[in-house]
Amino acid sequence: MKRSYGPLLLLICLAVFPLIVRDQYYQHLMILVLMWAAIGAGWNLISGYTGQVLFGAACFFGVGAYTAALLLHKLEISAWWGLPLGAVVSVALAFPFGWICFRLRGPYFALATLALNEILRHIATIWESLTEGMVGILVMQTFVSKAPYYYIALVLAIASVVIVDKVMKSRFGYYFVSIREDQDAAESMGINTTFYKMVSLCLSAVLIGLAGALYTNYMGFIDPHVVFSLHNISIMAILVGIVGGVGTVYGPAVGAFIMVVIDELFRSGGFGLLAALGKTMQWPFMESVTKYVSQAHTLVFGILVIVVILYLPNGVVGDWELVKKKIFFWKRQTV
Amino acid sequence: MAYFEAKGITKFFGGLAAVNGVSFKVEQGQIYGLIGPNGSGKTTIFNLINGFYPLTKGEIHFEGKQISGLKTHQICRLGIGRTFQVVKPLKRMTVLDNVIASAFLHAGRKHEALKLAEETIEFCGLTAYRDKPAKSLPIASRKRLEITRAVATKPKLLLLDETAAGLNPSELEEAIALIKKISASGITIIIVEHIMRVIMTISERILAINHGMVIAEGYPSEIASNEEVITAYLGEDYSAQS
Numbered sequence: 001m002k003r004s005y006g007p008l009l010l011l012i013c014l015a016v017f018p019l020i021v022r023d024q025y026y027q028h029l030m031i032l033v034l035m036w037a038a039i040g041a042g043w044n045l046i047s048g049y050t051g052q053v054l055f056g057a058a059c060f061f062g063v064g065a066y067t068a069a070l071l072l073h074k075l076e077i078s079a080w081w082g083l084p085l086g087a088v089v090s091v092a093l094a095f096p097f098g099w100i101c102f103r104l105r106g107p108y109f110a111l112a113t114l115a116l117n118e119i120l121r122h123i124a125t126i127w128e129s130l131t132e133g134m135v136g137i138l139v140m141q142t143f144v145s146k147a148p149y150y151y152i153a154l155v156l157a158i159a160s161v162v163i164v165d166k167v168m169k170s171r172f173g174y175y176f177v178s179i180r181e182d183q184d185a186a187e188s189m190g191i192n193t194t195f196y197k198m199v200s201l202c203l204s205a206v207l208i209g210l211a212g213a214l215y216t217n218y219m220g221f222i223d224p225h226v227v228f229s230l231h232n233i234s235i236m237a238i239l240v241g242i243v244g245g246v247g248t249v250y251g252p253a254v255g256a257f258i259m260v261v262i263d264e265l266f267r268s269g270g271f272g273l274l275a276a277l278g279k280t281m282q283w284p285f286m287e288s289v290t291k292y293v294s295q296a297h298t299l300v301f302g303i304l305v306i307v308v309i310l311y312l313p314n315g316v317v318g319d320w321e322l323v324k325k326k327i328f329f330w331k332r333q334t335v
Numbered sequence: 336m337a338y339f340e341a342k343g344i345t346k347f348f349g350g351l352a353a354v355n356g357v358s359f360k361v362e363q364g365q366i367y368g369l370i371g372p373n374g375s376g377k378t379t380i381f382n383l384i385n386g387f388y389p390l391t392k393g394e395i396h397f398e399g400k401q402i403s404g405l406k407t408h409q410i411c412r413l414g415i416g417r418t419f420q421v422v423k424p425l426k427r428m429t430v431l432d433n434v435i436a437s438a439f440l441h442a443g444r445k446h447e448a449l450k451l452a453e454e455t456i457e458f459c460g461l462t463a464y465r466d467k468p469a470k471s472l473p474i475a476s477r478k479r480l481e482i483t484r485a486v487a488t489k490p491k492l493l494l495l496d497e498t499a500a501g502l503n504p505s506e507l508e509e510a511i512a513l514i515k516k517i518s519a520s521g522i523t524i525i526i527v528e529h530i531m532r533v534i535m536t537i538s539e540r541i542l543a544i545n546h547g548m549v550i551a552e553g554y555p556s557e558i559a560s561n562e563e564v565i566t567a568y569l570g571e572d573y574s575a576q577s
Contacts, residue, residue: 170445174432174436174448175439182423182424182425185419185423186425187407187411188387188411188417189488190412
């Protein structure tokens with residue numbers, strides 16, 4: 001009985017968060033966490049549950065983001081319409097892509113998604129008459145306060161967790177996991193594997209595309225290198241999934257929190273601690289240390305992946321029992 | 336027209352004829368045995384029947400419909416289930432989830448699929464392993480899981496690929512009993528088997544192949560005394576011809 005209160009309590013905490021924490025910076029971080037929770041949930045559906053690894057999550061993210069931006073830029077329609085339309089356009093991209101590339105299995109499919117990611121980034125860079133190329137597109141933000149964005153992101157994150165949960169308990173869920181475990185066995189159990197892989201990819205595209213459109217509205221500026229970025233979006237999506245727990249409902253949400261915090265910890269040099277330390281201790285070299293640390297966050301991602309795969313192969317949520325044992329080991333000894 | 340009929344099915348891998356002009360008929364309710372030395376093309380015939388490989392030549396008919404050219408999942412939907420020689424359990428799912436996933440083929444809703452899966456598990460005698468992950472099962476139970484999963488798709492024709500290989504004598508008896516029970520429930524069976532004791536006791540008719548070609552077809556007693564079959568299995572020294 002105790003467990004059923006957990007999610008409710010968390011929900012209440014999340015709902016009142018912007019009312020209690022007034023600092024724009026922390027509100028911004030939480031919006032990123034929620035956005036990444038949605039992207040992670042989408043990535044997890046196709047990669048974690050269906051076993052078709054998506055290396056290029058940024059292709060759906062970028063397409064969603066550009067749909068929203070171009071609506072305003074070219075047609076002068078509110079960029080908020082980009083949310084539903086971004087999801088539609090993402091699916092419109094996922095459909096032909098899946099149709100062609102689901103003939104490939106395992107790592108070959110993963111590489112094809114990586115290629116799609118790069119192709120779209122180059123198209124967005126070169127096709128200047130449509131996308132303004134590297135100049136990027138500016139979208140006026142609708143709200144001055146961060147709270148409205150926070151609640152929209154919260155709805156998106158909760159919706160994506162609920163959708164994944166519902167899908168995985170239905171026939172689709174059983175079929176997705178069957179395909180991951182053994183595609184030939186699944187096929188001879190009467191599962192149309194190509195069709196169900198398409199369904200899974202399209203659902204992923206919807207969630208990731210929605211997050212992309214939200215990003216445009218929230219950040220107010222996009223360019224090809226930001227939204228189609230390989231290491232900031234595609235690899236981050238994989239990390240969120242792996243760290244949180246591949247093939248778990250809450251994994252991506254937990255992973256999103258951990259990854260955004262770690263990313264920010266290094267980018268800001270330990271939330272400004274390193275710089276402060278240098279100042280108080282009169283260490284002039286601290287300034288360059290801070291600079292190097294803030295540039296090394298991608299290196300840390302690499303180390304983190306190695307550590308997680310070695311010690312927590314199922315992610316923080318998937319190996320929660322193990323995490324509990326390791327962290328609370330001293331408790332067990334005292335009892 | 337026969338219930339199930341293969342007409343001159345042929346499969347070339349490059350220049351190699353894995354299966355060459357094999358024809359046979361199976362009547363409804365039969366247990367039909369398929370024997371032959373290693374590499375003679377038995378599993379390839381199964382892969383041709385259930386659509387994993389496209390036919391190079393020939394036709395396959397089931398219940399008066401031509402099924403060659405259909406995809407594997409469509410063939411399964413028409414009522415042909417199969418098991419794999421190298422078992423393919425869905426490792427990280429429990430036994431129950433394995434069976435539910437295949438029960439969904441003919442059960443629209445979750446509770447229907449759950450009911451069908453539980454009945455099938457009971458029927459095949461896997462109840463003790465119901466909530467265990469499939470990867471924790473010993474080989475005999477994995478083979479049984481293969482059969483259970485295939486039966487849960489409600490097949491009319493079941494292709495069993497060496498379901499008795501690697502089992503100890505008591506497990507073997509259980510496997511034979513299960514196959515007889517499935518047959519008694521009205522499912523037609525084509526079975527590939529190396530263990531002569533199994534195939535000779537349960538099959539009503541047997542097809543013997545070697546190098547992808549039919550060498551004999553008939554009742555088990557006919558096959559057991561057939562010169563060509565003995566030659567193929569034991570070498571020319573042991574056949575009465577030499």
